Amino acid sequence: MTHLTRRRFGALAGASALALSSPALLRAQTAGRLVVIGGGFGGASAARFARIHYPDVSVTLVEPWDRFITCPYGNLILGGMKTLADITHSYDGLRARGVEVIHDRATAIDPESHRVRLEGGTELDYDKLILSPGIALRWGAIEGYDEAAAGIFPHAWMGGDGSQITLLRQQIEALPEGGVVGLAIPANPFRCPPGPYERISMIAHYLKQANPTAKILAFDAKEGFSKQGLFQDAWAELYGDMIEWVPSNQDGRIVRVDPANRLFVSEFGTEHRVDVGNVIPPQYAAAIARDSGLADESGWVPVDPRSFAARMAPDIHVIGDASLASPLPKSGFMANSTAKIAVAAALAELTGSAPPADPVYFNTCYSHAGEDYAFSVVGIFRPAEDGFAETPDSGGTSPRGPLAEMAETRALEAEYADAWYASITQDMFS
Amino acid sequence: MNARFHRAAMTAVLLAAGAAQAEPSSGLLLAQPCAGCHGQDGAGQGATPAIAGLDREAFLEAWAAFRADARPATVMNRITKGYTEEEAALLADHFASLQ
Ligand SMILES: Cc1cc2nc3c(=O)[nH]c(=O)nc-3n(C[C@H](O)[C@H](O)[C@H](O)COP(=O)(O)OP(=O)(O)OC[C@H]3O[C@@H](n4cnc5c(N)ncnc54)[C@H](O)[C@@H]3O)c2cc1C
Numbered sequence: 001m002t003h004l005t006r007r008r009f010g011a012l013a014g015a016s017a018l019a020l021s022s023p024a025l026l027r028a029q030t031a032g033r034l035v036v037i038g039g040g041f042g043g044a045s046a047a048r049f050a051r052i053h054y055p056d057v058s059v060t061l062v063e064p065w066d067r068f069i070t071c072p073y074g075n076l077i078l079g080g081m082k083t084l085a086d087i088t089h090s091y092d093g094l095r096a097r098g099v100e101v102i103h104d105r106a107t108a109i110d111p112e113s114h115r116v117r118l119e120g121g122t123e124l125d126y127d128k129l130i131l132s133p134g135i136a137l138r139w140g141a142i143e144g145y146d147e148a149a150a151g152i153f154p155h156a157w158m159g160g161d162g163s164q165i166t167l168l169r170q171q172i173e174a175l176p177e178g179g180v181v182g183l184a185i186p187a188n189p190f191r192c193p194p195g196p197y198e199r200i201s202m203i204a205h206y207l208k209q210a211n212p213t214a215k216i217l218a219f220d221a222k223e224g225f226s227k228q229g230l231f232q233d234a235w236a237e238l239y240g241d242m243i244e245w246v247p248s249n250q251d252g253r254i255v256r257v258d259p260a261n262r263l264f265v266s267e268f269g270t271e272h273r274v275d276v277g278n279v280i281p282p283q284y285a286a287a288i289a290r291d292s293g294l295a296d297e298s299g300w301v302p303v304d305p306r307s308f309a310a311r312m313a314p315d316i317h318v319i320g321d322a323s324l325a326s327p328l329p330k331s332g333f334m335a336n337s338t339a340k341i342a343v344a345a346a347l348a349e350l351t352g353s354a355p356p357a358d359p360v361y362f363n364t365c366y367s368h369a370g371e372d373y374a375f376s377v378v379g380i381f382r383p384a385e386d387g388f389a390e391t392p393d394s395g396g397t398s399p400r401g402p403l404a405e406m407a408e409t410r411a412l413e414a415e416y417a418d419a420w421y422a423s424i425t426q427d428m429f430s
Numbered sequence: 431m432n433a434r435f436h437r438a439a440m441t442a443v444l445l446a447a448g449a450a451q452a453e454p455s456s457g458l459l460l461a462q463p464c465a466g467c468h469g470q471d472g473a474g475q476g477a478t479p480a481i482a483g484l485d486r487e488a489f490l491e492a493w494a495a496f497r498a499d500a501r502p503a504t505v506m507n508r509i510t511k512g513y514t515e516e517e518a519a520l521l522a523d524h525f526a527s528l529q
Contacts, residue, residue: 049462053454333466340462344454357456360517362463364505376505380512394512398504412477413504416467419476424466426475 031056032350034343035116035126037106037288039063039091040159041070042132042320042335044428047099050343057347060124061094062116064105068429069159071192072332073421076368077169079202080209084162093429106133109292111313128346131294131301131310132320132335133286134158135191138299141282142184143256152259153277157191171276172203178213182264182274184254185220186282189300191321191330193226194377196280198367201231204239205370217272218245219264221253226329227367227377229400234369237403254279285322292316300324305383306359307345308338317342328381328388334363336424359383360391366417372407374414457524460517464525467505471528482528489522 034057036047047061068089076082091101104118109129116124137155139146145153154171156164172181181203185196200218207214224247225231235243246252248267256265257279264272284290284299294301294310301318302311303325310316319342320335328334341359348355361381368374375398380391398413399406465471467478474480481489495501497510513521 053458333463336466337463340454340459344459356459360460360463360513362466362512364466364509378505378508378512380509391512395508409504415477416504419469419478420467423469423475423478426470427465430470 032127032347033058033060033125034128034130034347034350035124036061036130036132037063037109037116038132038134038286038320039065039068039094039101040132040134040320040335041332041424041428042134042339043130044068044091044094045336046130046132046319046339046343047094048097048428048430049340050347051094051097051099054343054347054351057350058100059098060100060102060126061091062102062104062106062118062124063091064103064119065159065161066103067091069162069165070332070421070425071157071159071195072424074156074159074165075195075199075202077165078172078199079205079368081202081205081368081371084166088162089425089429091429106288109288109294109316111292111316114315127315127350129316130339130342130346131289131316131318131322132339133288133322135283135321135330136286136290138282138284142254142279144259145257145279145281149257149259149279152262153257153279155279155281157195157280157283168276168278172206173210175207175211175214175275177211178215179211179275180273181207181214181216181276181278182272183216183218184257184264184277184279184281185218185222185225186280187221187248187253189326189330190280190283192365193329193331194231194365194367196220197225197227197231198369199278200243200245201234201238201367201369204235204242207242208239212242214242216243217274218243219252219254219266219272220245220247223247223249226365227375227397230375230397231367231369233400233403234373234375238370238373283321285318289318289322294318295322296324298324305386305388306341307355308342309345315346317346325388327379327390328361329363329365329379331363331365333365333420333424334361336427337362361388364420366413366420368414368417369410372411372414374410374417376413376417455524457520460513460520461524464521472525481525484522484525486522486526489525490518493518493522 036043050059070087073087104120108117154164154168156168251266251268253267254264303323308317310318319338321330345355363379366376377397378395381388469475472481496506
């Protein structure tokens with residue numbers, strides 16, 4: 001936000017300084033106001049945790065959509081294993097706990113006056129702000145890929161109203177016999193490092209039954225990827241030669257798309273005709289984080305590794321995918337984990353107590369590669385000198401091995417993955 | 431109200447209320463990610479076992495066995511290696527304290 005807009009906003013906001021929060025909530029919750037922007041993995045987890053453990057703090061959650069559709073398990077819709085209803089969650093549980101849920105979009109934050117403006121005109125005063133707005137897609141970073149193009153080549157990389165994942169599923173169902181599904185996969189950092197490869201697997205799982213002569217061409221802007229060995233073992237074991245992965249050093253980077261002619265064009269000018277195109281474009285922090293002046297030139301928000309306080313505005317804690325926190329992966333589990341440390345840090349200061357002494361940031365990402373076939377990566381991180389570091393000699397991926405030996409483990413991990421999905425969504429919404 | 435005054439006022443309110451605020455302990459904070467698989471407060475979820483109310487010694491025995499790769503595991507062997515002994519003890523106390 002420029003200085004000029006900030007001043008103008010401040011003047012506008014002055015009129016209705018003390019509005020908001022229903023009297024019922026104010027009664028008991030006098031220790032301060034926590035406002036949370038974004039009702040996804042980071043935001044819902046933060047609001048719920050704060051409501052349970054800080055009864056004296058009022059908690060307001062701002063989220064434009066009236067229900068949340070998770071990206072996790074969205075790929076299983078493509079595989080025909082789940083439906084949209086299975087991954088759709090209501091905010092009623094948070095409301096029942098006493099979180100004030102406002103369905104609106106935050107359009108401006110003024111860090112100086114501690115005020116958030118919403119699209120509908122409401123203004124919210126906060127003592128501490130948790131910002132977990134997720135990502136935005138960099139339209140135009142791949143030439144020809146804009147919002148209109150996403151109606152032909154879906155990205156299906158944000159939950160939104162569910163229309164993107166539904167469109168991709170319909171297109172794959174309508175794929176001509178022996179047709180080609182193309183994917184364009186971005187360079188790091190991006191939301192969910194193993195996500196594109198789980199998606200490839202789930203599309204293959206569906207096509208193996210419905211359209212076994214179809215091909216999947218996965219064009220990648222990288223030379224390697226998360227859980228690569230495990231995925232490639234699974235592809236060979238389960239799907240024969242259906243999947244071809246083209247890394248950047250084999251001209252895999254897609255720089256232009258032409259949806260009208262169904263073309264992907266590579267860095268060195270090779271044109272690939274695809275029947276279905278799934279373009280996962282480069283990303284940065286959602287607009288509200290960048291427009292509020294919290295992001296740096298990378299487009300992500302630098303944060304303090306002990307509290308997730310934004311470097312540019314210490315009373316705003318930025319968690320989840322929007323934060324610049326490498327090597328922490330941009331995952332739902334990590335957003336959930338960092339949410340709680342950020343809340344404890346933010347509210348400790350507000351209530352005059354000590355912040356979390358030795359925060360631990362935790363991730364496990366399961367990937368489904370087929371029916372009864374999943375594996376995982378575990379990462380446990382801590383604050384380090386000016387950043388974050390993975391705890392040495394811990395975590396890592398599930399072991400590789402021939403399917404005959406590993407079948408039982410893969411099947412167990414598929415069951416545990418389902419338990420993860422149920423547990424984590426309870427931890428957000430129940 | 432300026433920010434510093436506001437904070438001081440809030441602290442005063444809290445102190446006046448007899449510090450009713452139940453701030454999360456280190457054990458409770460450490461135990462948060464466990465709820466991402468084991469259900470709320472370790473109550474168990476689907477195929478993932480309940481760990482709420484596990485006896486402290488039983489917990490630490492299971493933990494050490496996972497850590498030493500001496501007990502079959504899909505993930506706990508990789509998870510336990512990320513924590514110190516002190517942290518494992520805090521986790522054991524935390525889950526033992528839940529019914
Ligand atoms: C295909 C796929 C599979 C995945 N699988 C997994 C998995 O198995 N495990 C895992 O851990 N992670 C997985 N992820 C990653 C996970 O979805 C993200 O890391 C996670 O959603 C990040 O949480 P967040 O809170 O930062 O953003 P989100 O969960 O996207 O939440 C952001 C919310 O903020 C709202 N918002 C945005 N702007 C505003 C505004 N101005 N005002 C108010 N609200 C706003 C949005 O509407 C949204 O609801 C997957 C992702 C994809 C794409």
